[in-house]
Structures are given as C-alpha cells and as structure tokens.
Amino acid sequence: MAAVAVVHSGRGSGGEERRVDSWIEIGRALGLDVAPIAFGDHPWQPAELVRRVGSLITGSRVPEALSWNPSSLLADLAGVGPGLIVAITARAFEPRLAELGVPVVADYVDRLSMSYRQRAAIAGPGQAAIFNALAWSHQRVERRVPSYAGLSTAAGRADAKALGGLWVPNTISVVPDEKRGVSPDHDLLFFGTLSYEPNIEAIRWLDSATESRRDLRVLIAGRRATTTVQRIVVRRGWTLMEDFPDVATLARRARIAVSPLRSAAGIQNKVLEAAAVAMPQIVSAAVAAGLDDAFPVIVAGGAADFTDQIDHLLGNHELASQLGSSGRLHVKKHYSAEAVAAGLASGFAPLADLASRVATRPLSAYPAQPMGGT
Numbered sequence: 554m555a556a557v558a559v560v561h562s563g564r565g566s567g568g569e570e571r572r573v574d575s576w577i578e579i580g581r582a583l584g585l586d587v588a589p590i591a592f593g594d595h596p597w598q599p600a601e602l603v604r605r606v607g608s609l610i611t612g613s614r615v616p617e618a619l620s621w622n623p624s625s626l627l628a629d630l631a632g633v634g635p636g637l638i639v640a641i642t643a644r645a646f647e648p649r650l651a652e653l654g655v656p657v658v659a660d661y662v663d664r665l666s667m668s669y670r671q672r673a674a675i676a677g678p679g680q681a682a683i684f685n686a687l688a689w690s691h692q693r694v695e696r697r698v699p700s701y702a703g704l705s706t707a708a709g710r711a712d713a714k715a716l717g718g719l720w721v722p723n724t725i726s727v728v729p730d731e732k733r734g735v736s737p738d739h740d741l742l743f744f745g746t747l748s749y750e751p752n753i754e755a756i757r758w759l760d761s762a763t764e765s766r767r768d769l770r771v772l773i774a775g776r777r778a779t780t781t782v783q784r785i786v787v788r789r790g791w792t793l794m795e796d797f798p799d800v801a802t803l804a805r806r807a808r809i810a811v812s813p814l815r816s817a818a819g820i821q822n823k824v825l826e827a828a829a830v831a832m833p834q835i836v837s838a839a840v841a842a843g844l845d846d847a848f849p850v851i852v853a854g855g856a857a858d859f860t861d862q863i864d865h866l867l868g869n870h871e872l873a874s875q876l877g878s879s880g881r882l883h884v885k886k887h888y889s890a891e892a893v894a895a896g897l898a899s900g901f902a903p904l905a906d907l908a909s910r911v912a913t914r915p916l917s918a919y920p921a922q923p924m925g926g927t
Contacts, residue, residue, distance in 0.1 A: 555588035556580065556907050558635035560626070560645045563591025567746060571822055572641055572662050572708060575724045578890035583898060583908040588633050592645055595625040608648075612693035615665075617644040627652060636907045643694045646702070656903040659702035660721070663819025663843075664712045666692035671816035675754050704901055709819040709843035719900055722844075724890040725825040727881060728801055739772040739792065740867055742807035742832070744800070745823050748777035751816040755837075759813050760785050762856035769863070772807050804830040808873065809866055812836040813859060819843055824850065825888055828880035833873040835862050845887065849879035 559576045561569055573589050580587035597620055608614040630638065630653055639658040640646040643665060650657045666688045673684035695716060698705060705718035713720035743759065745752045756773065763769055771791040773782065778795055786793045797803055804810075810827035817839040824844065827834055834850045841852045851866065853859040866873050886892060898905040 555633050555635055556585040557587045557637045557639060558630055558633050559587055559589045559639045559641060560592055560630075560650075561589060561641040562644060563593035568662065568819070568822070569641060571723055572660070575708075575721075575890075575893075576639055576641075576660075578724045579721075579894045579897060582890040582894035583904070585907055588635065590626070590629055590633070592621040592626055595622045595629070596620070597622050609690070612690075612697055613648055614646075615643045615690050615694050616687065618647065623647045623649050637903055640702075643691055643698065646694070646698055651702075656703040658901075659698045659705045659718075661695065661698075661705060661707045661712065661716055661718070663707060663709050664691075664695065664715060665818075666695055667712075668816075668818040671818065672750050675750055675816065703903065707819070710845060711842035712819060719897070721897055722820050722888055722893060723822060723825065724893050725822075725829050725884050725888045727829045727885040727889070728799075737806055737808050739770040739807040740809065741769060741771045741863065742774065742803055742810045742827075743771070743812070744774040744797075744803055744810075746777060747773070747775040747782045747795075748779050751814050753779060753781055754816060755812070755814045756782055756785055758815055758856075759811065760789060762813070762859050763863075766860060766863075772803065774803055800826045801830045804832050808833075809863065810834045811859075811863075812840045813853075814840050817843065824848075825884055828877075828884045831877035831881040833866060833876035834880065835859065835866065847883070849876055849883050851876070 557576070557580050559573055561573050577587045577589070606619070609616060609619060626647070627649060635655060637656050637658065638650050638653070639660050640650065641660050642662050643659070646659050669684045669688035669691060673681040673688065676684055705716055706721040707713040707716055707718055708721065708723050710720050710722070743756065747753070752775070759771070771789065772794060773786055773791055774794040774797050776795060778793060783793065785791070804827070810832040812821055812824055812834065814821065814837055817837070820843040821840050824834060824836060824840060828849070835853050836850045838852055838854065841848070841850065844850070851862050853862045866876070898908055
C-alpha cells in the first residue's frame, strides 16, 4: 500500500515531471511510499459528459480536466489505498477525490491563471484568446478549490501567498563539490527549454538589454531551440548548445548564470539547478518572487541595471565566488528533500501523522523550510 498517491497528467512535461519527482523525494525523506498515478490513463467517457460540463460551468473544474474519467481514477486509487492524495495542478483536481475519505492536497504548482495571462500577452491574437479563456477558467477554480481540498500548495513563494496555500518548493540535490572551470569560455549562461514562450521572451530581452555589450560571450543551452532563438544566437555570435549532459557541465563553461524572465510563475528550476553547482546568478524580480527572501542571487531591474550588475560581477571574482558558494549552501540547507519534508510535516498534520506511523530517519537535524501562507 502506498502512503501517498500523486495524481498527474502523465504527459511528460518537464515542469510536471519535476513536481512529481519532488513529491516522491519528499515522501522518501519521510519514509513514505509514493505512487504516481496518471489521469491520462483514464480517458473520459460520454456518460460523464453532462456531469463534467456542468462542473465546468459552475467553476469546480478547469477545461483540461474534462479529458479524463474520475470514476475510473477513483477505482484505481481505491486499489492503492493511500493515506493522502496529491493532485498536481488544477487539471488533476477532482472534487470527488474526497469520496475516498482521505486528505487531499491540491498542488497548484504555480498560478496557471497568471501563467496563461502571461503567455497571452506574448502570443499571437488567436493563441492569446485561448490563453485568456483558460486563465479566466483557472482563476475561478483557484478560488473554489480550497473549499474542496484539505490543503493547497504551490511551488513558487509568491504563488503560494496569493493562493492562500502552503509554499512547498521543488526539491534539489546538491552535486558533490567540485572545482568549476578556471577559465570559462563564456561570460553568461542562460538555459531552459528553448521553445517555451517565457524563455524565448527572456532571450529576446537579454539580446536587447546587452546590445551595447557586443563583447559579452553568451552560452544559450536547452532543447528545441526555435527559429527566433537560433537567429538571435547567430546574429550576436553567441553559442547554442542544444544537448548537454548536466548543469555542472554548463557551469564549467560560463562565469555567471542569468535568468531575466519577464514572465515567470512558480519557481524557476533553472535557478535551483544553477545554485546547486555554485554558479553566481543575476535574476529578474519576477524570478526572485518564487524564491525565499534570503536566496543568494542578485536581483536586477531594467536593462541598465542588469548590464551594470553583469559588469560588476564579472569584474569581481571574489564576490562571484562568494555568491556561488552561498547559493550552493542555501539550496542544500533549505531546498533539499529533507528540509522541505521537515517544513511540510510541521505545517500539515495529516502528512505528519502518516510519517509517524513508519520508521524514518529523524528530521530534527534539518532546518524546516518556511512554509508561507495566509
């Protein structure tokens, strides 16, 4: 019997996979078995259509939730017999989950209502209309879900506060300490999925913000680079690396990691990953909003401030090294699975009760990650 069942789409998106993995790691830190269950394996049936459309009209489900069959999913969950159910994003949340008589966590991950609005702002007219409609629907559900779920959580600090839930950041494992490249061949590193609209927007902004600094050597790394990204890289003489084994490899190639996203929801895994390999970082305010206030990054505003901070950090190796080391220590202390689990167990009684029933290593040695809420 799994103590925790994590319901998710099973579509394999990077952000969702990372969130499922984080819950698995949190469960392991508490000595609990976690069973991921894909609602994508339970396609909707015509007999459910009237009932589910009605729930869409009343605002208890989002449109994407119409694609799967709750009756089939509930049967699977009954077979697992969990003591806790976690639904990853509003797409996976189903009010009927409460029928099993166990606590339900609605894990928004981030505010998809805000994320869809941000994507609408940078999309073409046709896509913008769809994104705005989805944003409206998700906002209605975000307001109603707390009345159905025992707890709501989010991966980004600002999102958790806005949603009135607990902040449960994604977990990160710190790699063994190793010396970074003595003479990296690039000044700046930006990495992420290069077909994701907010990342494309960030690269465009970085291109514009550093137009006067043609001497900067920039490494852009990630999968599925769009034509827009490729053209910017070629025009600026930057380097594009679409395949890389790990972030530690990137860290040996560049002095500073940058995350200048103008549109950001949730928590940016790229910031956690760069910190885990001791890279000094400069981020936008939108990115910093997903982190705790003490996270060791430089937060820059407009283009002038961003380039000033780049120049300052590139010219101060001692400060850059200190910032990288502090970031690595910070994520090890506050974003490890053990630290996040300790904070969640102290803030959510049903999970603490589950953990108390199994033999697990003591979590008292780990500082509890602050769990923000209302």
